[in-house]
Amino acid sequence: MALDTDKREFKIVGTRPLRPDGIDKVTGRALYGADTTAPGMLVGRVLRSPHAHARIVSIDASAAEALQGVKAVITAADFTTANNSHSQAVLDNCMARGKAMYHGHGVAAVAAVSEAIAKQALKLIKVDYEILPHVTEIEDALKPDAPVLYPDKPAKRVPEGTPANVSHVTHFGHGDLEAGFAKADKIIERTFRTEATHQGYIEPHACLASVSPDGKGDLWCCTQGHYNVRALCADFMGMDASQLRVTASEIGGGFGGKTTVFIEPIALALSRKANKPVKLVMSREEVFKASGPTMSSVTDVKIGMTKDGRITAGYANLRYQCGAFPSGTIELGAMSAFAAYDLDAVKTDGLNVMTNRPREAAYRAPGAPTAVYPVESVVDELCQELGLDPLDVRLKNAARKGTKASYGPTFDDIGLVATLEAAKAHPHYSAPLGPNQARGVSCGFWFNFGGNTSVSLAVNVDGTVTLTEGNPDIGGSRASIGMMAAEELGIPFDKVRTLVADTASLGFNDVTDGSRVTFAVGLATIKAARDAIQKMCARVAKIWDIDPEAVVWEDGCVKPAGDNAGQYEPMSLAEIAAISVKTGGPIAGHHEVNADGAGVSFGVHLADVEVDPETGHTSVVRYTVFQDAGKAVHPAYVEGQMQGGAVQGIGWALNEEYIYGADGRLQNAGFLDYRIPVASDLPPIDTVILEIPNPGHPYGVRGVGETPIVPPLAALNNAVSRAIGVRMSALPMSPPRILKAIKG
Amino acid sequence: MRYVAAETVEQAVALLAGETGDARVLAGGTDLLVQIRMDLIEPDLLVDIKRIDGMFDITPENGGYRIGAAVSGAMLGEHAGVCALWPGVVEGFELIGSTQVQGRATMAGNLCNASPAGDAVPALVAANATVRIAGPDGTRDCAVADIPVAPGKTSLGKGEFITSVYLPARSDSAADAYLRFIPRTEMDIAVASAAVSLEMEGDICRAARVVLGAVGPTILIADQAAKTLVGTTMDDAALDALATACSDLASPIDDKRGTVEFRKDVVGVLAKRAAKIAQTRAGGKS
Numbered sequence A: 001m002a003l004d005t006d007k008r009e010f011k012i013v014g015t016r017p018l019r020p021d022g023i024d025k026v027t028g029r030a031l032y033g034a035d036t037t038a039p040g041m042l043v044g045r046v047l048r049s050p051h052a053h054a055r056i057v058s059i060d061a062s063a064a065e066a067l068q069g070v071k072a073v074i075t076a077a078d079f080t081t082a083n084n085s086h087s088q089a090v091l092d093n094c095m096a097r098g099k100a101m102y103h104g105h106g107v108a109a110v111a112a113v114s115e116a117i118a119k120q121a122l123k124l125i126k127v128d129y130e131i132l133p134h135v136t137e138i139e140d141a142l143k144p145d146a147p148v149l150y151p152d153k154p155a156k157r158v159p160e161g162t163p164a165n166v167s168h169v170t171h172f173g174h175g176d177l178e179a180g181f182a183k184a185d186k187i188i189e190r191t192f193r194t195e196a197t198h199q200g201y202i203e204p205h206a207c208l209a210s211v212s213p214d215g216k217g218d219l220w221c222c223t224q225g226h227y228n229v230r231a232l233c234a235d236f237m238g239m240d241a242s243q244l245r246v247t248a249s250e251i252g253g254g255f256g257g258k259t260t261v262f263i264e265p266i267a268l269a270l271s272r273k274a275n276k277p278v279k280l281v282m283s284r285e286e287v288f289k290a291s292g293p294t295m296s297s298v299t300d301v302k303i304g305m306t307k308d309g310r311i312t313a314g315y316a317n318l319r320y321q322c323g324a325f326p327s328g329t330i331e332l333g334a335m336s337a338f339a340a341y342d343l344d345a346v347k348t349d350g351l352n353v354m355t356n357r358p359r360e361a362a363y364r365a366p367g368a369p370t371a372v373y374p375v376e377s378v379v380d381e382l383c384q385e386l387g388l389d390p391l392d393v394r395l396k397n398a399a400r401k402g403t404k405a406s407y408g409p410t411f412d413d414i415g416l417v418a419t420l421e422a423a424k425a426h427p428h429y430s431a432p433l434g435p436n437q438a439r440g441v442s443c444g445f446w447f448n449f450g451g452n453t454s455v456s457l458a459v460n461v462d463g464t465v466t467l468t469e470g471n472p473d474i475g476g477s478r479a480s481i482g483m484m485a486a487e488e489l490g491i492p493f494d495k496v497r498t499l500v501a502d503t504a505s506l507g508f509n510d511v512t513d514g515s516r517v518t519f520a521v522g523l524a525t526i527k528a529a530r531d532a533i534q535k536m537c538a539r540v541a542k543i544w545d546i547d548p549e550a551v552v553w554e555d556g557c558v559k560p561a562g563d564n565a566g567q568y569e570p571m572s573l574a575e576i577a578a579i580s581v582k583t584g585g586p587i588a589g590h591h592e593v594n595a596d597g598a599g600v601s602f603g604v605h606l607a608d609v610e611v612d613p614e615t616g617h618t619s620v621v622r623y624t625v626f627q628d629a630g631k632a633v634h635p636a637y638v639e640g641q642m643q644g645g646a647v648q649g650i651g652w653a654l655n656e657e658y659i660y661g662a663d664g665r666l667q668n669a670g671f672l673d674y675r676i677p678v679a680s681d682l683p684p685i686d687t688v689i690l691e692i693p694n695p696g697h698p699y700g701v702r703g704v705g706e707t708p709i710v711p712p713l714a715a716l717n718n719a720v721s722r723a724i725g726v727r728m729s730a731l732p733m734s735p736p737r738i739l740k741a742i743k744g
Numbered sequence B: 001m002r003y004v005a006a007e008t009v010e011q012a013v014a015l016l017a018g019e020t021g022d023a024r025v026l027a028g029g030t031d032l033l034v035q036i037r038m039d040l041i042e043p044d045l046l047v048d049i050k051r052i053d054g055m056f057d058i059t060p061e062n063g064g065y066r067i068g069a070a071v072s073g074a075m076l077g078e079h080a081g082v083c084a085l086w087p088g089v090v091e092g093f094e095l096i097g098s099t100q101v102q103g104r105a106t107m108a109g110n111l112c113n114a115s116p117a118g119d120a121v122p123a124l125v126a127a128n129a130t131v132r133i134a135g136p137d138g139t140r141d142c143a144v145a146d147i148p149v150a151p152g153k154t155s156l157g158k159g160e161f162i163t164s165v166y167l168p169a170r171s172d173s174a175a176d177a178y179l180r181f182i183p184r185t186e187m188d189i190a191v192a193s194a195a196v197s198l199e200m201e202g203d204i205c206r207a208a209r210v211v212l213g214a215v216g217p218t219i220l221i222a223d224q225a226a227k228t229l230v231g232t233t234m235d236d237a238a239l240d241a242l243a244t245a246c247s248d249l250a251s252p253i254d255d256k257r258g259t260v261e262f263r264k265d266v267v268g269v270l271a272k273r274a275a276k277i278a279q280t281r282a283g284g285k286s
């Protein structure tokens, strides 16, 4: 659906109405995953592997089953096999089948009448483990003598001779690298490392499942995509999708980590076995151990540049580990590494290697931050070595309309140049720096996504509108979608209420991910509103007894047009709605689409840091985000996305990391030692929104949620490296690492 | 698990001494309740001491202050007299947790949790503070320094608990300071810490006590390091000597919170910086 050709003056889009979910959230009325209850509800608990890698020789649950108050015990045997290998990995990650693949992997679960009994029951389950050698680090997992995770299941689509733990291999690029490097005045090659991080949402996974003996099921859960939950769970339970209704709760953060299932199938299986509703809530420790962290990475980068700052060639070899199951995230990394640049010669090679760690779940722009970080760091080092301004160099090499992207396609209208120019013109870029301070710059990129969407819009007889959509609101989408409906219909925003419906109420909706919702659901909403408008026009034409083509929709009213102009009093939505029951019945619009045309989004971040030379402690003293939003529907929410992404990236860059012991056990499964930034660690994050319309959306909207987590890693790396006079090449840049670098 | 809110010291002692299972004193609960929730401990009896008379009192005594065992960080921070006399003790205590935790956490709880990284302890030891202990054999006083014996272990006997902390008097030209290093700015656990208490005479340091935290199995009293300051004007050479002596004394471990090398370096830097703050404070008073 293309950008509207008539340049419109927006009345509602671009304003900042109060958030519709605000009162409920600040007063505690909002219902999150753990807030649903049912009569007779049992408490579920999961037994998790204490070992990093172990064969499950046997599970004896007889003592647990015999305990008074225990109503069901389940293992992997209580599920069917999934209908494809991807889904099977999701299921096997929920409940180990044959082997425990990582420390914290679920091996059995109980449902009991109280939490105390459930806990006691877990202690009574006897699991006989045969401990196997484990591997948690990328380079170890690639060694010829590494423990092999799946000796009986060699990866299918990898070339012969690839190390046994590699699940995916990928290549992108174009041009003649050798010729490109030959033209360079300076070439820098470096290896970069990042550690796995967790999405860090405040709300742990939680659900309530109820399965009745006649095969009908209900599931309430905290998820980014309940249609996906339904598809996966129905498959694992051997149920028809129509028999399982999934309702998404209010969500306390997801960031990609709630795009799959972890406990939902377990709760359903327990409920079926116990014939009672079962509530299952993860502890924070379980969230860290057994829900999705992101990948760790090792990347070699080589970039050549001329004296005047033209990049002549770029190469990156990326190795990701995404836990104990196959993962294709490496592809997104290999695609996005050089996306900001217009290059004649560029190549990326990537692989994913499996290790004894929890299965990776998507994390905001999955794959991109760890790929862009090495590239943007080497570009900065080249600028430093050649005495060039880092923004000038990026402008000189920036991808623009017509650029053949490093990952294949040719870009349409994109906002990178405008974003770089805005950064250069901003007072932040020329502000003086104090002692031990320095400034870092980085670009970032995300593809964005459209996808399957169903929307239904009911025009109520009182002139209000109820909008029903199927995507959990993780970043303010109910506001922006309601605003787009109000804009189209010419009614005030507060006359629209937007609800996220359960899986029984609409056609299929893809998960809330890929920054797709404001774009795709917005697009479907505009279409649904136009569908309703068409119906209202027809209705009024009938009342006036003129041709439907002889009326127009203008300023929220149906008006007579052409020869009939001025002949009749315009009728507003409210007036049409009020008499709808007498003129042909209820009026509603709907739209179903697999949306295409999500425009890519670029951002540029400026970070000023101060490093304490005696302790290696980094303070972020000033931070500004510049990003192309296409069209910012609700600018405050767009700013919130830009700020939130920046903060998560700052955490990734400075202190967050999964720490494993030699025993393969996770050592910091809690917020005390897994250090996300706290409010006092951060300066105000300034934001500058640019609006370069996306040609693929009627209002020009682009997704904005993911791009902002991409630049902070390199922006911080570049700022710290300049502040201490040593180039850093590993994240997190925790104080011990920085102090060591300073001391040489 | 049973919970009893004791009304008197005697009742609390009797309960603690009479329990055959695991009995624990509950003060603010900011360590205890977290440990129970995390399944680290399963006490059989909790004896809440907050209802006992005097537990929230802060009383002048011989030029110093006696502080009840239930006094929270928020309460102590509002006490002008203690803040003026022992600013380093107050600042260490106030570093604990967040606003919510400050409303509950106690110094005795921090001490009896016996973590080498406890933030209230180094400055208390540098202050030569004592605690009053009630037990089956009556009341005794003990140096704060002698309470922790190993990570998670105290020298308190069965049935004993701390009823108050005593901060002694000192001269007008004395002051103290406490600094810790954490990777973030709050809500974190000390990777290394240092408390310095000084007695000045004009520009010259007459007495010093230096105590290090999180760089050994218990807090470390750095007497040799303190000597580097005594008799000096606390010039750069003296401060560097202090830092080196502290780094040498520290015997930290490598763990998820920091490396040996890092902790040794940083504890010296903290001691140096804390000494300068204490020096400025002492000067400001005379």
Ligand SMILES: Cc1cc2nc3c(=O)[nH]c(=O)nc-3n(C[C@H](O)[C@H](O)[C@H](O)COP(=O)(O)OP(=O)(O)OC[C@H]3O[C@@H](n4cnc5c(N)ncnc54)[C@H](O)[C@@H]3O)c2cc1C
Binding pocket: B024, B025, B026, B027, B028, B029, B030, B031, B032, B033, B034, B049, B069, B095, B096, B097, B098, B101, B104, B105, B106, B107, B108, B109, B110, B111, B112, B113, B117, B118, B119, B120, B156, B160, B161, B162, B163, B187, B188, B189, B190
């Ligand atoms: C979010 C959070 C942040 C924190 N941050 C910090 C921090 O920055 N620095 C830090 O050092 N600590 C921190 N802590 C730990 C804790 O808050 C402190 O150790 C606090 O001082 C404990 O005091 P309390 O009164 O709550 O102790 P409680 O939890 O009541 O007790 C702790 C232990 O001491 C025993 N005990 C308590 N009082 C007595 C007594 N009078 N006599 C004998 N035994 C007693 C208890 O039985 C228990 O074993 C934090 C805790 C939380 C939850």
